[in-house]
Amino acid sequence: MFDFLDSGQYDLLGAFWVTVQLTLYSAIGSLIWGTLLAGMRVSPVPLMRVFGTAYVNLVRNTPLTVIILACSLGLNQTLGITLGGGDFKDIGFRLAVLGLVAYTGTFVCEALRSGINTVPVGQAEAARALGLSFTQVLTLVVLPQAFRSVVAPLANVLIALTKNTTVAAAISAAEAAYLMKSMIENESDALLAVFAVFALGFVLLTLPTGLLLGWVSKRVAVKR
Amino acid sequence: MTEVSVAEDTAPTADPLVVLNNVNKHFGALHVLQDIDLTIARGEVVVVIGPSGSGKSTLCRTINRLESVDSGTITIDGKPLPEEGRALARLRADVGMVFQSFNLFAHKTVLQNVMLGQIKVRRADKKAAEEKARSLLDRVGVGAQADKYPAQLSGGQQQRVAIARALAMDPKVMLFDEPTSALDPEMINEVLEVMQQLAREGMTMVVVTHEMGFARSAANRVVFMADGRIVEEAQPDQFFTNPRSDRAKDFLSKILHH
Numbered sequence: 001m002f003d004f005l006d007s008g009q010y011d012l013l014g015a016f017w018v019t020v021q022l023t024l025y026s027a028i029g030s031l032i033w034g035t036l037l038a039g040m041r042v043s044p045v046p047l048m049r050v051f052g053t054a055y056v057n058l059v060r061n062t063p064l065t066v067i068i069l070a071c072s073l074g075l076n077q078t079l080g081i082t083l084g085g086g087d088f089k090d091i092g093f094r095l096a097v098l099g100l101v102a103y104t105g106t107f108v109c110e111a112l113r114s115g116i117n118t119v120p121v122g123q124a125e126a127a128r129a130l131g132l133s134f135t136q137v138l139t140l141v142v143l144p145q146a147f148r149s150v151v152a153p154l155a156n157v158l159i160a161l162t163k164n165t166t167v168a169a170a171i172s173a174a175e176a177a178y179l180m181k182s183m184i185e186n187e188s189d190a191l192l193a194v195f196a197v198f199a200l201g202f203v204l205l206t207l208p209t210g211l212l213l214g215w216v217s218k219r220v221a222v223k224r
Numbered sequence: 225m226t227e228v229s230v231a232e233d234t235a236p237t238a239d240p241l242v243v244l245n246n247v248n249k250h251f252g253a254l255h256v257l258q259d260i261d262l263t264i265a266r267g268e269v270v271v272v273i274g275p276s277g278s279g280k281s282t283l284c285r286t287i288n289r290l291e292s293v294d295s296g297t298i299t300i301d302g303k304p305l306p307e308e309g310r311a312l313a314r315l316r317a318d319v320g321m322v323f324q325s326f327n328l329f330a331h332k333t334v335l336q337n338v339m340l341g342q343i344k345v346r347r348a349d350k351k352a353a354e355e356k357a358r359s360l361l362d363r364v365g366v367g368a369q370a371d372k373y374p375a376q377l378s379g380g381q382q383q384r385v386a387i388a389r390a391l392a393m394d395p396k397v398m399l400f401d402e403p404t405s406a407l408d409p410e411m412i413n414e415v416l417e418v419m420q421q422l423a424r425e426g427m428t429m430v431v432v433t434h435e436m437g438f439a440r441s442a443a444n445r446v447v448f449m450a451d452g453r454i455v456e457e458a459q460p461d462q463f464f465t466n467p468r469s470d471r472a473k474d475f476l477s478k479i480l481h482h
Contacts, residue, residue, distance in 0.1 A: 044308065125290055126327035126386075130341035130393060131317025133310060140344060145331050222330045223375035 004187045005197070015179035016201050022096060022165040022175050023205075027158055029101035034108025039138055041113055052109070060106040064099070064167050071099040072171035089174045096168035096175075104161045111153040115146030120224075148220045155213035159206045176201060239266040241397055241428050242287055247296035249282060256282050257293070258452040264397070269429045271439040271460070274449035275475060280432045281324075283449065284401045287430065288319040301396055317345045320390030320398040324405050326382040328374035328389070334361065335370040338389045346393065353392075360388040364418050380411030384418055397428040404435055436479065440464060448472045 005012065040052030059067070072095055075081040083098065085091035119142050127141040147154075166177035176198060183194045242264040249257040256279045264270050272280045285291040286298060289305050289312060298305045300319065306312045328337050338357035342348040348356070361367045364384040366377070374382055383403055390398060400419065404412040416438050423429060423442040433439065439446055439460055446463040448456040448471075456469045467473045 120325075120327075122323055122325050122327035123329060126321070126323060126329070126389075128313075129288055129290065129316055129319070129321035130389070131313045131315075131345040132341070133313050136344055140340065141329055148331065223373060224330050 002190070002193050002197070004183070004190055004193070009186075010179060010183060012179065012197070012201075015174065015176045016205070018093070018173065018175040019162070019165050019177075019201075020205065022093065022100070022168060022173065023158075023162045025097045026100035026104060026161055026165065029097060030104035030108050030157075030161065033101050033105035034112060035143065037105055037109035038112040038116065038143075041109065042116060042138070044134060056106045056109055059102060060110070062103075064103050064164055065170060067103050068096060068099040068167050068171055071095040089172055092168065092171045092173040093175075095171060096165070096173040100161065100164060100168070104157060104164070107157045107160070108154065111150045111157060112143075112146055114153070115148075115150035116142055118149045119145045145222050148222050151213055151217035151220060155210055155217070158209055158213070162206050162209070163202060240264070241266045241268075241301055242430070243297075243299045244283075244286070245297045245299075247283075247286065247293050247298060249279075249286065249291065249293045256452050257286070260296070260454060262447065262454065264428060264430060266396075266428055267426045268444045269423045269427075269431065269442055270445050270447055271443035272430065272432045272447045272449060273434065273436070273439060273475075274455075278449040279452040280449045281401050284399050284430060284432045287397075287399055288316050288321055290321075313345075317341070317393050318396045320393060320395035322383070322386050322390055322398065322400045322403045324402040326374070326379070326386045326406070328382055328385055330374055333371050333373055334366065334377070334385050337374070337385060338392050341389065341393050357388070357392060360391055361385065364388045365414070378411060379407045380414045383407065383411075383415045387415075387418055387422075391422075397430065398422065400429065400431040400433065402432050402434070404433065434479075436464070448475070450475070 004010070037052050037056060040048040041056070043049055043052075072092065075098075076091060076095055082091050083094040085094045123141055123145065124137050127137040132140065165175055168175055169177035169181060172178065180194060180198050184191065187194055240263045242262075244260050244262040247257055247260040248255070260283060262270075262283075272283060274280050282291055286293050287300070289298075289308075300315060303315065305315065328334070329340065332340065335354065335357055338360060339350070339353040342353040342356060343350060358367060358370060361370055364387055366381050366384050366388070369377055369381060369385070374385070377385065387403075403419070404415050407415065412435065416435060419429070419431070419438065420442050431438070431443070441460075443460045446456075446458055446460050447454055448463065448467075448469070450471045456463065456467065456472045458468070463472070464476065467476055
């Protein structure tokens with residue numbers, strides 16, 4: 001039943017490796033972009049707050065497929081943006097990272113913002129009273145404590161991101177779901193086996209993530 | 225309630241460091257600070273007392289603009305408080321503040337708490353900052369706790385660390401916003417002793433407190449507030465033995481006799 005795996009026709013590990021890379025790059029990007037967005041949403045500058053709020057509410061509520069397709073059809077095919085990629089798979093990969101960062105950043109931002117709310121006001125007041133600037137108060141005192149309290153919710157975001165990378169198949173990034181599409185076409189007599197292989201692959205990716213970050217979350221928690 | 229004119233002789237104006245002029249502030253409909261005029265001279269220890277909700281904490285917090293005011297001016301060392309921004313941050317570095325709830329940075333060790341401002345605001349190098357932090361921690365008697373986190377310390381120890389953190393900035397004036405109100409009775413003294421010592425060394429201090437003993441022994445001047453106004457200003461001896469306003473008499477009769 002699983003003999004299609006031995007045929008040498010499919011590079012299963014290679015496909016999942018692309019999934020891992022997509023996840024990793026997107027996770028790092030979303031963490032940075034989400035932190036910046038959260039900074040904007042709590043900033044004293046009204047224009048930044050308005051931008052942050054508008055961006056989060058717009059992008060968070062747009063289907064990921066639409067965002068990813070817009071990256072491909074809008075940015076690439078209409079505007080000719082390749083992000084420095086060579087062949088179409090490479091371009092697809094880079095555009096997928098862009099789309100995933102744009103989308104996932106909003107969830108990171110909102111998780112982080114709820115973390116900021118768990119930091120007692122007195123912490124920021126004490127930091128301001130020392131003469132730290134807004135950016136210093138945020139980066140030295142508030143965000144480090146906020147991050148520690150949202151490791152578990154961020155793990156959820158990361159797991160969702162891992163699975164969301166499958167949407168990148170729509171724009172020919174050669175990740176797991178892209179391979180699954182061709183397997184479904186070629187191995188129609190073993191569909192359930194194909195599904196099982198990919199389901200298991202994703203569980204193997206996400207389960208350790210959840211366990212590890214659950215452990216980290218307990219370790220770094222701030223004692224008050 | 226009889227209004228008592230504030231005696232001029234009790235307010236040394238020789239070298240004013242903090243000057244509040246006709247300050248007003250509202251919280252919604254509540255007029256929490258009403259026409260506050262207060263001058264604090266260099267080296268003076270002013271203790272602010274009064275019933276809960278009289279505006280004394282708010283007064284303390286306006287001096288480094290943790291609370292903004294609606295009208296009036298506040299100057300520190302001749303410079304008016306600027307708007308929120310870099311200039312205000314610079315000025316705040318010169319004004320030490322100690323809070324009721326300590327507010328030590330929970331994710332940093334005691335030592336890091338005392339080093340942070342020196343390094344990030346004063347641009348001191350790490351080694352000098354650590355040296356100074358350790359000597360300040362020794363001075364307030366918590367040198368042995370330097371590598372612990374705030375949550376591992378008792379309230380009294382945390383508050384002394386908070387004092388050391390403020391002193392590390394070499395402030396011109398120290399503000400104490402009810403520094404002993406969140407402490408167990410047996411820990412109050414260890415904090416008050418540090419404050420007494422500071423007062424003796426000539427630090428300019430504004431202390432909001434309910435510790436009448438401290439007011440008596442360490443204050444150069446007692447400011448009594450009620451309902452958002454400064455009702456009476458006097459030297460501690462005079463205030464505690466012979467208060468002039470009815471409001472102060474009433475307040476003292478409630479807290480001193482039982």
